[in-house]
Amino acid sequence: MPVVEFPLEDISRLFPDYDLSYLIDTLPFIGLDLEYRDDKSIRLEYSPNRPDFSTFYGIARALSGLLGKELGIPKFQVIEKKKNIITVDTSVSNVRPFIVGIVAKNHKLNNKTIKQIVSMQEDLHNGIGRGRSKASIGFHNLENIEFPLDYTTALENLSFTPLDYNSALTLTEILHKTDTGKKFGELVNGSIYPIIKDSRNTVISLPPIINSEITRIKEGVDNLFVEVTGADKKTVDHVLANIIATLADIGFELENVIIKRNSNNTLSYNSEMNIILENVKLDYINKVLGLSLTSEEIVDCLRKCRLDAKVIASRSINCMIPSYRIDIFSPIDIVEEVAIGYGVFNLEPSLPEFTLYGNKSRQNYFFDKIRQVMVGLGLTENINFILGSKDIHYKRMNMDNFDLFTVNNSKSEEHDVLRTSLLPSLLHSLSKNVHEEYPQKLFEIGEVFVPKKKKFERWNLCCISAFNGVTYSEIKSVLQTLMEICFKVKFETNPSANSSFIRGRSADIMYKQKVIGQIGEISPLLIDGFKIKMPVAAFELDLTELLPI
Amino acid sequence: MLNTGKWKNQRFSEIDVTSPVRTYLIGRTHPLTELINEIREIFISMGFSEIGGSTIQSCFWNFDILFTPQDHPARDMQDTFYLSNLTDEEEVDPIISNKVSTFHKTEWKYDWNLEKSKKTVLRTHTTPVTIKYLSENKIEYGRIFSIGRVFRNEKMSYKHLMEFHQIEGIVISDSVNIRDLMGLQKQFYSKLGLTKVKFWPTYFPYTEPSLQSMVYIDKLGKWVELFGMGIFRPEVTQSAGILNNVLAWGGGLERIAMIRYGLDDIRELYDNKLSWLRTQPICPL
Numbered sequence: 001m002p003v004v005e006f007p008l009e010d011i012s013r014l015f016p017d018y019d020l021s022y023l024i025d026t027l028p029f030i031g032l033d034l035e036y037r038d039d040k041s042i043r044l045e046y047s048p049n050r051p052d053f054s055t056f057y058g059i060a061r062a063l064s065g066l067l068g069k070e071l072g073i074p075k076f077q078v079i080e081k082k083k084n085i086i087t088v089d090t091s092v093s094n095v096r097p098f099i100v101g102i103v104a105k106n107h108k109l110n111n112k113t114i115k116q117i118v119s120m121q122e123d124l125h126n127g128i129g130r131g132r133s134k135a136s137i138g139f140h141n142l143e144n145i146e147f148p149l150d151y152t153t154a155l156e157n158l159s160f161t162p163l164d165y166n167s168a169l170t171l172t173e174i175l176h177k178t179d180t181g182k183k184f185g186e187l188v189n190g191s192i193y194p195i196i197k198d199s200r201n202t203v204i205s206l207p208p209i210i211n212s213e214i215t216r217i218k219e220g221v222d223n224l225f226v227e228v229t230g231a232d233k234k235t236v237d238h239v240l241a242n243i244i245a246t247l248a249d250i251g252f253e254l255e256n257v258i259i260k261r262n263s264n265n266t267l268s269y270n271s272e273m274n275i276i277l278e279n280v281k282l283d284y285i286n287k288v289l290g291l292s293l294t295s296e297e298i299v300d301c302l303r304k305c306r307l308d309a310k311v312i313a314s315r316s317i318n319c320m321i322p323s324y325r326i327d328i329f330s331p332i333d334i335v336e337e338v339a340i341g342y343g344v345f346n347l348e349p350s351l352p353e354f355t356l357y358g359n360k361s362r363q364n365y366f367f368d369k370i371r372q373v374m375v376g377l378g379l380t381e382n383i384n385f386i387l388g389s390k391d392i393h394y395k396r397m398n399m400d401n402f403d404l405f406t407v408n409n410s411k412s413e414e415h416d417v418l419r420t421s422l423l424p425s426l427l428h429s430l431s432k433n434v435h436e437e438y439p440q441k442l443f444e445i446g447e448v449f450v451p452k453k454k455k456f457e458r459w460n461l462c463c464i465s466a467f468n469g470v471t472y473s474e475i476k477s478v479l480q481t482l483m484e485i486c487f488k489v490k491f492e493t494n495p496s497a498n499s500s501f502i503r504g505r506s507a508d509i510m511y512k513q514k515v516i517g518q519i520g521e522i523s524p525l526l527i528d529g530f531k532i533k534m535p536v537a538a539f540e541l542d543l544t545e546l547l548p549i
Numbered sequence: 550m551l552n553t554g555k556w557k558n559q560r561f562s563e564i565d566v567t568s569p570v571r572t573y574l575i576g577r578t579h580p581l582t583e584l585i586n587e588i589r590e591i592f593i594s595m596g597f598s599e600i601g602g603s604t605i606q607s608c609f610w611n612f613d614i615l616f617t618p619q620d621h622p623a624r625d626m627q628d629t630f631y632l633s634n635l636t637d638e639e640e641v642d643p644i645i646s647n648k649v650s651t652f653h654k655t656e657w658k659y660d661w662n663l664e665k666s667k668k669t670v671l672r673t674h675t676t677p678v679t680i681k682y683l684s685e686n687k688i689e690y691g692r693i694f695s696i697g698r699v700f701r702n703e704k705m706s707y708k709h710l711m712e713f714h715q716i717e718g719i720v721i722s723d724s725v726n727i728r729d730l731m732g733l734q735k736q737f738y739s740k741l742g743l744t745k746v747k748f749w750p751t752y753f754p755y756t757e758p759s760l761q762s763m764v765y766i767d768k769l770g771k772w773v774e775l776f777g778m779g780i781f782r783p784e785v786t787q788s789a790g791i792l793n794n795v796l797a798w799g800g801g802l803e804r805i806a807m808i809r810y811g812l813d814d815i816r817e818l819y820d821n822k823l824s825w826l827r828t829q830p831i832c833p834l
Binding site: 028029030031033047048049050126127130134232234287288289290291327329330331332333335336339340344345347348349350351352354355356357358359360361363364368371374375376377378379380381382383384385386387405406407408409410411412415418429432433436437439440441442447449456457 | 574575576577578579581582586589592593594595596597598599600601603604605620622626627630631632633635656658659671691692694698700702703704705711712720722724725726727728729731732733734735736748749750751752757758759760761774780782783784794818819820821822823824826827
């Protein structure tokens with residue numbers, strides 16, 4: 001989850017009339033998690049479905065609402081300017097079709113603001129921008145740009161000086177040498193590349209990879225040009241709306257940028273472009289929240305969430321949602337906004353009437369009975385991971401065939417195969433406990449995954465016994481006690497060869513003419529491999545075969 | 550001596566009744582099993598019935614039907630275990646998949662892909678089991694719960710496991726609301742001995758409204774974040790063919806176990822050290 005830093009001095013600056021700790025205690029109720037606090041700042045974790053929380057300005061906007069300081073959709077003034085034009089060449093349509101932009105003027109950037117902007121950019125790229133594919137953002141120093149701009153494509157031999165370099169590189173070099181080129185190059189991999197250049201033919205960006213050094217933003221810059229490009233129109237618009245709201249809150253004056261797709265098709269940002277959700281029923285809201293709010297109260301709650309609403313009929317409202325919000329799809333999302341505006345701390349917990357009788361699953365009914373028998377026999381239960389390593393589950397088991405499920409890209413090599421039996425983990429458990437008192441008698445009931453079986457998810461029971469003098473009969477007695485005392489069934493042990501056990505001291509466990517498990521004295525090869533230094537006997541039983549589960 | 554009655558004329562030598570003796574090594578269940586059983590009993594006492602389901606799930610049930618778009622970062626291989634070479638061959642009812650496709654298209658604005666939904670994962674939560682159960686049995690009233698393993702592709706550390714238990718409670722009815730969910734949650738916690746509870750709003754892709762809860766742990770002297778909860782989004786219930794409201798809550802079990810057994814390192818729960826297993830009190834007073 002992304003995190004935003006909110007310096008305490010900024011909280012006090014933006015909310016001078018409120019007590020600091022009251023403000024901090026209120027933040028969770030707009031959906032933020034206080035992750036860290038020291039005497040200079042707090043860090044808040046937010047969900048990526050709220051890109052407007054990617055700067056503390058956006059957080060302050062929401063907090064103002066809940067406190068009742070400012071209500072309804074915030075208004076950001078955007079001045080119409082005819083000369084701020086980006087002409088879009090048709091060749092971009094197969095590469096990175098959409099672009100929008102905004103000009104922000106007359107506010108001196110300091111390091112703190114740059115830090116906020118960069119962190120917002122990073123979060124928007126990762127979240128709503130889906131790793132820069134759906135949308136990416138470029139911030140530029142307006143002083144070095146001459147409108148109108150061209151959003152067009154270029155061939156790989158075009159060159160410009162990218163950010164952090166002091167000489168020009170070709171587009172191919174940029175893709176292979178720069179960090180962002182290596183990371184995001186595949187988003188533009190092709191024969192032509194999207195570029196933005198100004199009226200003097202200066203390349204200012206190769207979206208979504210890198211900007212040019214010449215338009216770098218730094219401390220002291222006070223006029224900005226911001227462009228958003230991407231594969232998805234709606235995402236690009238949402239991202240721009242978030243940038244506009246933030247820049248306005250920072251204190252910039254905003255100017256429109258007109259997008260010319262062809263001579264008769266122009267588009268530009270419109271601050272009235274709110275999303276409208278029509279005909280949300282009051283009864284629905286009240287039913288889900290267990291409240292009986294009037295239409296006025298509901299409108300009031302929504303305005304506290306920086307939304308607007310109009311009562312259209314006696315029991316119905318139309319809701320207006322600012323375009324920087326991307327998380328409101330349907331009436332249920334309005335219900336949540338009402339809950340937040342009402343204050344989750346004001347919701348009284350209640351209990352529904354019920355006359356239901358619960359029960360445990362049949363499977364766990366059986367497993368509990370088995371545990372009871374095992375404990376009675378003096379065995380200690382183990383719980384191991386389902387994900388194991390090839391070393392323990394295959395190599396050290398001296399297995400000749402290798403048929404198991406594996407997972408892709410596990411972050412840990414020790415956990416990348418699904419166990420096919422419980423025995424390896426219990427042997428591993430013995431090896432970790434060689435310094436503990438013997439006898440060591442362990443059992444585990446757990447899920448295993450056997451690719452060759454039709455129903456490959458199965459539940460097994462494994463029992464293992466280690467001490468000087470342990471024998472086949474000792475472990476067979478455990479099995480027999482379980483089968484007779486717990487289930488009152490008969491079984492047979494047919495001699496079998498199994499590479500995990502000593503030849504001549506292992507058997508298949510037979511039940512109704514079917515093999516349902518293996519039993520025997522563990523082969524010294526395994527005992528050696530697991531460094532146990534003690535004789536071991538074990539059985540493993542397929543409970544899915546035995547029990548009606 | 551006992552048979553002959555000779556003992557009547559005998560004097561028994563005295564022994565030192567204060568001298569130390571050994572503690573037996575007894576068989577016992579794993580502390581995690583004990584906690585699971587306790588939680589299972591709490592659910593049952595509140596009228597919940599247990600369900601279970603597959604550990605390997607298709608993306609369809611683990612993500613798609615739960616309104617998680619196919620390009621959602623949580624679906625990345627970075628976070629989710631995808632199984633190599635296993636696709637789910639079981640056909641999803643086209644009525645259900647069409648609804649899912651429509652919701653993703655109209656609300657998330659992209660072309661939903663059926664083939665992608667057939668990839669299999671180790672379930673990242675137990676909710677696919679729940680929604681499949683509701684959908685297959687067309688249940689409109691009831692209380693159900695499940696306790697099972699879930700998986701996240703994380704590097705193991707003292708704080709994180711790549712495999713852990715999740716518990717999940719579900720109430721379905723035409724008359725339940727968010728306050729009921731909060732009330733049930735308080736009741737559940739109080740049965741675990743946790744009486745101070747706080748709620749605040751949060752986000753999950755498939756519930757709305759969604760809340761997070763925090764409980765005060767006396768032993769630690771601090772508030773700890775435990776279960777998340779919410780009402781299933783209409784997109785989810787309608788896809789599954791359910792009409793009524795579904796209240797859901799859940800979260801990891803191991804965090805409670807760590808508090809209960811005073812552990813600082815979550816991995817100890819799966820270490821199976823006999824020195825630990827043999828000495829954990831079964832019923833501390």
